[in-house]
Amino acid sequence: MASTALAFPTGLQPEVASRAQDMLNSRLAPHGWANSTEAVEGPIDLGLRAGVRVRYQPDRNPDLPEGLKRVVESIRRMEALPPNWDSYKAFPLDDRAVSPTIELTVEGLRRCAPPRVVPLPSGGIGLRWKSSDAELEVDVGPEGLATALLEINGEENEISDPVAVDQLFPMLHRFCSSL
Numbered sequence: 001m002a003s004t005a006l007a008f009p010t011g012l013q014p015e016v017a018s019r020a021q022d023m024l025n026s027r028l029a030p031h032g033w034a035n036s037t038e039a040v041e042g043p044i045d046l047g048l049r050a051g052v053r054v055r056y057q058p059d060r061n062p063d064l065p066e067g068l069k070r071v072v073e074s075i076r077r078m079e080a081l082p083p084n085w086d087s088y089k090a091f092p093l094d095d096r097a098v099s100p101t102i103e104l105t106v107e108g109l110r111r112c113a114p115p116r117v118v119p120l121p122s123g124g125i126g127l128r129w130k131s132s133d134a135e136l137e138v139d140v141g142p143e144g145l146a147t148a149l150l151e152i153n154g155e156e157n158e159i160s161d162p163v164a165v166d167q168l169f170p171m172l173h174r175f176c177s178s179l
Helices: 014-031 066-079 095-111 165-177
Strands: 004-008 053-057 116-119 125-130 134-140 146-152 155-163
Touching: 066 095, 066 116, 095 125, 095 134, 095 165, 125 165, 134 165, 146 165, 155 165
Parallel strands: none
Antiparallel strands: 004 053, 116 125, 125 134, 134 146, 146 155
16 A cells, blocks of 8 residues: 555644545545554644645655655745746745645655646646656646646647646546556
């Protein structure tokens, strides 16, 4: 069984956090992947300005996966970007884009590989998965919603209206299945 992790922003009221936890567990349990607090003493603070914490249940290794560590380090660098970082009036990273980015990263790690992450001028975060025959680009906007473009063997599938990141999981699964 793969290691598991779920990302939550800090500051949620306990009853809201509990409902979110129950909802996520109900969606993940049918796939054999449910969150458990038994393996850790509590959420691990990733040290990000957004205050995102991850509950992580290791399967063998007690450390966070290397791919997740790399993404967190990239986000830390993005947090330091000032306004106009690209000299074209780019916005600094919006904290609301961080938790959805971690969610997609964890799902990518469960299925295939971590993404390459890039800052977006809007204040969001771009996630990029690429292989020789397929490419998936996800842009998590500053409000925490995402758009995506999947190309496999020249065939494109696009979600251009912003959606919650969990609605992009099937697209990510399709990319990973193409590898």
